[in-house]
Amino acid sequence: MxxxxxxxxxxxxxxxxxxxxxxxxxxxxxxxxxxxxxxxxxxxxxxxxxxxxxVNFCKNCHNISDTEVCEICANPKRDETLVCVVEDIRDVMAIENTSQYNGLYHVLGGKISPMEGVGPQDLNIASLVKKVRDGTIKELILALSSTMEGDTTNFYIYKQLEGLEVTTSTIARGISVGDELEYADEVTLGRSIINRVPFESSMKAN
Amino acid sequence: MxxxxxxxxxxxxxxxxxxxxxxxxxxxxxxxxxxxxxxxxxxxxxxxxxxxxxVNFCKNCHNISDTEVCEICANPKRDETLVCVVEDIRDVMAIENTSQYNGLYHVLGGKISPMEGVGPQDLNIASLVKKVRDGTIKELILALSSTMEGDTTNFYIYKQLEGLEVTTSTIARGISVGDELEYADEVTLGRSIINRVPFESSMKAN
The missing domain is CATH 1.10.8.420 (RecR Domain 1)
Structure with missing residues (x-):
């Protein structure tokens, strides 16, 4: 040009x-x-x-915030024993949009990706482990995207937490609400069968 | 959000x-x-x-330029009797890319569009008419896009030039080089038949 x-x-x-x-x-x-x-x-x-x-990042969850501690972390109504680990602040916005979550977040700032030169030390993992060690957190929801990098990061965090008293869970993978079964990829469909839930609890969610 | x-x-x-x-x-x-x-x-x-x-616009053709007169207008090798009227500088870049044009340009800065509140006074039309009146220009190529706004602008300029000694032409519309006839829209195909060119001159262009 x-x-x-x-x-x-x-x-x-x-x-x-x-x-x-x-x-x-x-x-x-x-x-x-x-x-x-x-x-x-x-x-x-x-x-x-x-x-x-x-720009300022919440000193507790690393979400972008204009105040030292973000509104979510500062809200006394939120359950501080439950922490959802996400990749970046867009994930926080997406989960907040559902109005289905009442815990806190921990923003990693990325995923471990040797290809792009992102190692564990480049992410907010050490502060997460420290928070868990301090003891108030009972459950950690690992909500990273299910790619190779996401899985690697999940596994790394899981390993770091070994021996600490905390339940780790991950968000459910399955067929999207409203999607046709016949068009779903087999991995997702397979997972949604293995991780099937009692019919009564699926009724409650609606 | x-x-x-x-x-x-x-x-x-x-x-x-x-x-x-x-x-x-x-x-x-x-x-x-x-x-x-x-x-x-x-x-x-x-x-x-x-x-x-x-930002500075060439005082002659209104193209964006870092100098008072742009490189094209200042080039003594270009034919100053031939002026191509275009909508914006992207069209200048596109035509320059073909290496098939040796005249000068006149950038209007838009098209007449009552819907968007753009009238003739918002475009560089008065300076074009003045240039033609001054007398060096022999041919004006109207190269606006063939939309309703483009046609309106073409017609407005044509009317403004009535009585002045200048040839006006417009770029050829037709089937793109390499395109299949069967997939062309009928308006374009119709125009390409009406405006057919001698076979010898189409040979020369290749």
């Missing part, structure tokens, strides 16, 4: 560094900003800079 | 104001920036701000 302006080329290059944004999309976004009033660009740029420089 | 942080919510909101970027994508992009070193965000923000505040 040949640009008639270095300034434009530079802006497009930086925009195209974002994941899923190619050069063409980046050019479209940058030209859109050029057509908008100057405030739009300033608002965007300053919102990003402010977030990056002032 | 419920955010645990106002700073995050604000950054996601500003990002989602870009065309084609929804809230979920915006969140993904912002979280990506948060994981990257601080320079990434700064480079992006400053590139956008610098472009917006220092």
């Amino acid at each position: 040949e640009f008639s302006s270095k300034l434009l080329e530079n802006a497009v290059y930086e925009m195209s560094q974002l994941p899923g944004i190619g050069k063409r999309t980046a050019l479209r976004l940058v030209l859109h900003l050029l057509k908008q009033p100057e405030e739009r660009t300033e608002l965007l740029a300053h919102a990003l800079l402010k977030l990056k420089s002032e | 419920e955010f645990s942080s106002k700073l995050l919510e604000n950054a996601v909101y500003e990002m989602s104001q870009l065309p084609g970027i929804g809230k979920r994508t915006a969140l993904r992009l912002v979280l990506h920036l948060l994981k990257q070193p601080e320079e990434r965000t700064e480079l992006l923000a400053h590139a956008l701000l610098k472009l917006k505040s220092e």
Whole structure:
């Protein structure tokens, strides 16, 4: 792509560094900003800079928060003996959306992935083990995605907790509510048969 | 979507104001920036701000340019009697890519679109008419997209030029090179039959 302006080329290059944004999309976004009033660009740029420089993570669960301890951790109505371990804050938002969970969270900040150079020391695992050792947590729900990296991370955490008094569980895998059995992949369908639940408890959930 | 942080919510909101970027994508992009070193965000923000505040449009053709007159207009080898009228600078880049055009450009900056509140006075049409009136231009190629807005704009420009000594042409519409006839829409196929070209001249183009 040949640009008639270095300034434009530079802006497009930086925009195209974002994941899923190619050069063409980046050019479209940058030209859109050029057509908008100057405030739009300033608002965007300053919102990003402010977030990056002032962002704060809850010192308890590592969720993004404007306060030292996030609203969830600070809420006395939540069950502090139950902790759900998730990969990132999008998972917290997704679970909060269900209104089915009343415990706390622990945000790891990623998954162990040797391919991408992410080891256990890059994640918030040590602080999780320390929290468990301190003793208030009774159950830990490992809610990482069921990929190889997710499984590795689950297993690593499980190993770290050996000998400590805590129940570990993982979220149920199975056919999505509303999905047809015939289109489900066999691994998921197999798991949903092995981990079948009493009919009465499935009634209660609805 | 419920955010645990106002700073995050604000950054996601500003990002989602870009065309084609929804809230979920915006969140993904912002979280990506948060994981990257601080320079990434700064480079992006400053590139956008610098472009917006220092952007310059060629005083002749309104293409984005770092110099007062863009490289194309300043090139003495280009044919200044031939001007191609396009919607925006992406069209200039696309035509330049073909290496088949040796004239100059005139970037309108959009199309007449009453639905979006864009009238002739919002586009670089007056300066085009003035350029034609000044007399060096012999042929004007109207290369706007063949939508209702494009056709309206073409017609408006055509009307403005009435009585002036200039040939107006438009780019050929037809079946794309390599496309199968049976899958072409009938309007395009119809136009390509009406505007058929001598076989010898189609040989020359290859």
